[in-house]
Amino acid sequence: MxxxxxxxxxxxxxxxxxxxxxxxxxxxxxxxxxxxxxxxxxxxxxxxxxxxxxxxxxxxxxxxxxxxxxxxxxxxxxxxxxxxxxxxxxxxxxxxxxxxxxxxxxxxxxxxxxxxxxxxxxxxxDGKTPITLCAHQARFQSLAQIDQADVRVVVNPGGTNESFARANLQRAQMIVYPDNNHIFDQIVEGKADLMITDAIEARLQQQLKPSLCAVHPEAPFNVSExxxxxxxxxxxxxxxxxxxxxxxxxxxxxxxxxxxxHHPWPQASPSAIQVDELRDLMAQRLSMMEDVARHKWNQQSAIEDLPREQKIIASLQQQATALGIPATWAEHFFRGQIEAAKQIQHEHFVQWQTQQRGKFENVPNLDTIIRPELDQLTTQILRQLALTWPALQTAREQPRITQAMQKLRDTHLSTVAVTLAIKPLIDGSAF
Missing domain, CATH: 3.40.190.10 (Periplasmic binding protein-like II)
Known part of the structure; x- marks a missing residue:
């Protein structure tokens, strides 16, 4: 014992x-x-x-x-x-x-x-509750009233608003709009019928936009914290x-x-969306193509890699859809970036062949260094594209976007490559 x-x-x-x-x-x-x-x-x-x-x-x-x-x-x-x-x-x-x-x-x-x-x-x-035009409050008191084929529900991607709407609405039309700062304007402008959001946000937005009314914010559809x-x-x-x-x-x-x-919130219009950051990220990606070309030159490998291109496009389509960008348009945009990248590599190859250039020294490894950096940069471009998407869909914003993108021509990048890269943004295909 x-x-x-x-x-x-x-x-x-x-x-x-x-x-x-x-x-x-x-x-x-x-x-x-x-x-x-x-x-x-x-x-x-x-x-x-x-x-x-x-x-x-x-x-x-x-x-x-x-x-x-x-x-x-x-x-x-x-x-x-x-x-x-x-x-x-x-x-x-x-x-x-x-x-x-x-x-x-x-x-x-x-x-x-x-x-x-x-x-x-x-x-x-808190909890989820609808917000709509004040004249339509009686139409959207319950989820059953909202879940009708002719009702357009706008959602911001990636959060609990979208997950709640998708879990509770099967027949209503779902409109994904990535710019949460201006999403309520979609209702004011008649492009959507309502949004389901947190009661606290619904209360605030009805103060900021008098034509909108929160529907029973004191009795939301669920309880959340x-x-x-x-x-x-x-x-x-x-x-x-x-x-x-x-x-x-x-x-x-x-x-x-x-x-x-009760804060006097500053108001931003869609024209305040920054396209300069998107342009600069595009330029940064294109500037990396010289290192890509040097690696391929040293390895005597082909410029075009179709399997990788298809893998990139498939991945970007999924991410774009989650961010509220149509997958077909995202493919159109990124194929422009891929063609621009190949154009720069091709021009370097022609120059080095003329010079009878030998191998380059101290070139970063394509698989372990360059491509991970490119993948990260591509994700940044996609996020910025989502923020810019509302402006890209607006015809009146097109001159400003075109002017901002034309500044890429002032860089030392290939003129042909720049034209390929900016074409999806200035050809009006987004609207």
């Missing part, structure tokens, strides 16, 4: 030491420790969801309730704040790829997100929960939210 007691005591000691060591190790490897070491808190935010996170264009600062909360969290940590732009379709991938430490942008708790991440304690209870999206890190979550609970107990959170609900 005494021997058994000794064994149990020894095991308990081992367990205590193991637990203590595990806790210490978790604390030193958690995001909390990394934030302290980095002296920067990285907060992911979308900039398209009033009153939580908003900016009029990519060059303007973020403002909103969750931006103020992010500033308060950084202050509590004693570190600097870095706001990292993200989007609803890419939110979970950006978290998984460690682009930010926490997402603060009016994020709703969902089962799909909980499979991959953690959430802080909830700071707001908003919280801060976190990586799977118990130590970091515990810190955020303690900070948030303290903020809520002192009434600061309620006061801040009330302030932002």
């Amino acid at each position: 005494r021997r058994l007691q000794c064994v149990l005591l020894f095991c308990a000691t081992l367990l205590a030491d193991f637990t203590s060591n595990t806790l210490v190790q978790a604390q030193t490897t958690s995001h909390l420790a990394q934030i302290k070491t980095r002296n920067t808190l990285r907060v992911g935010t979308t900039g398209d969801y009033k009153p939580f996170s908003y900016r009029t264009n990519t060059n303007s600062p973020f403002i909103g309730f969750d931006i103020e909360m992010a500033q308060a969290l950084a202050k509590a940590l004693g570190v600097k704040l870095e706001l990292v732009p993200t989007s609803w379709p890419t939110l979970m991938n950006d978290l998984e790829n460690d682009r930010f430490d926490v997402a603060m942008s009016g994020v709703s708790i969902s089962a799909a997100r909980q499979k991959l991440a953690m959430f802080s304690i909830a700071y707001l209870q 908003k919280a801060y999206l976190l990586p799977q890190d118990a130590v970091w979550k515990a810190f955020v929960d303690r900070w948030l609970l303290s903020y809520m107990e002192h009434g600061k959170l309620a006061d801040s939210l009330e302030k932002w609900l």
Whole structure:
């Protein structure tokens, strides 16, 4: 018996030491420790969801309730704040790829997100409700009334609004519109009948657009909660929960939210959508083609790689559809970029053949270095294309887009290649 007691005591000691060591190790490897070491808190935010996170264009600062909360969290940590732009379709991938430490942008708790991440304690209870023209309120009181073949429901891609609509509507027409800052204009302009969104956003939008009315926001279709999206890190979550609970107990959170609900929000028009960033990303991709050509020259491999082209196009079509860009138009645009890239490579080959050029030294590896960079750049182009898509569909924006794209001709890139790259954006095929 005494021997058994000794064994149990020894095991308990081992367990205590193991637990203590595990806790210490978790604390030193958690995001909390990394934030302290980095002296920067990285907060992911979308900039398209009033009153939580908003900016009029990519060059303007973020403002909103969750931006103020992010500033308060950084202050509590004693570190600097870095706001990292993200989007609803890419939110979970950006978290998984460690682009930010926490997402603060009016994020709703969902089962799909909980499979991959953690959430802080909830700071707001909400639910989905319709918003439509005030004259049509009586038509859209229930999901059964909305789910009719002649009803057009507009959704922003990648978030809980889209997932709720797709789960509950089978017959209604679904219109995916990627620019959440101007999505409610689709209803005002008669291009959609309604949107189903969080009650808090519906209340805010009816203040900003008097022709719109939130339909029974006091009794939404479901109950959901908003919280801060976190990586799977118990130590970091515990810190955020303690900070948030303290903020809520002192009434600061309620006061801040009330302030932002009545904020005089700046209005951005679709013409404020930036095409310069899209143009610059296109130019950056084309400028990498010289290294691609050098690698192929050294390997004496063909410029054209049709299997890879088809793989790229198939992948981009899926991503484009998720972002609200028609797959056929996305293919049209990226085939233009591929042809432009091959044109630059071809011109380099002709030049080097004339010079009887030998092999190049210190050329980055195509498979391990260049192509991963190109893939990342292509994803950036696709995201920017989604932001620019509303302007591309508007005939009155075409002169501005054409003028912005013509500046590519001022670079040292091939004139023929530039023409191929910008053609999908200036030929009017988007509308």
